[in-house]
Amino acid sequence: MSEKTLFTRIIEREIPAQIIYEDEHCIAFNDINPQAPFHALVVPRKPLPKVGDASVDDAQLLGHLLLAAGTVARNAGFGHAFRLAVNNGAEAGQTVFHLHVHVLAGRAFGWPPG
Numbered sequence: 106m107s108e109k110t111l112f113t114r115i116i117e118r119e120i121p122a123q124i125i126y127e128d129e130h131c132i133a134f135n136d137i138n139p140q141a142p143f144h145a146l147v148v149p150r151k152p153l154p155k156v157g158d159a160s161v162d163d164a165q166l167l168g169h170l171l172l173a174a175g176t177v178a179r180n181a182g183f184g185h186a187f188r189l190a191v192n193n194g195a196e197a198g199q200t201v202f203h204l205h206v207h208v209l210a211g212r213a214f215g216w217p218p219g
């Protein structure tokens with residue numbers, strides 16, 4: 106058995122987090138180091154390391170994560186404008202290798218992203 110990821114430990118309540126949404130397939134909690142007034146992470150219960158590791162069998166789960174991200178933004182009052190980000194790989198800024206969708210809102214966002 107491979108070691109549990111940090112986010113699995115949050116899902117299993119071994120590590121505390123401010124959980125703001127939960128369903129059968131995913132959980133969302135506030136980012137510990139927010140990059141915007143609202144910054145949450147939507148995390149599948151399935152510990153896929155990266156979005157690039159997903160297969161066609163995960164298509165429904167990936168769609169579910171986007172729908173959940175929209176719900177999370179809407180529930181927080183930011184349904185009109187939010188930024189989603191998924192970092193894939195260390196060079197792209199990924200630090201936790203359990204797939205997650207960043208939901209950022211509450212300020213203006215530039216393009217291209219840094």
Ligand code: AMP
Nearest residue numbers: 122135136137138192198199200201202
């Ligand atoms: P990434 O760099 O895309 O892998 O994103 C990982 C995110 O997880 C970062 O934004 C971190 O601030 C966040 N993070 C790390 N540890 C925790 C934690 N214990 N609770 C909530 N967010 C965390």
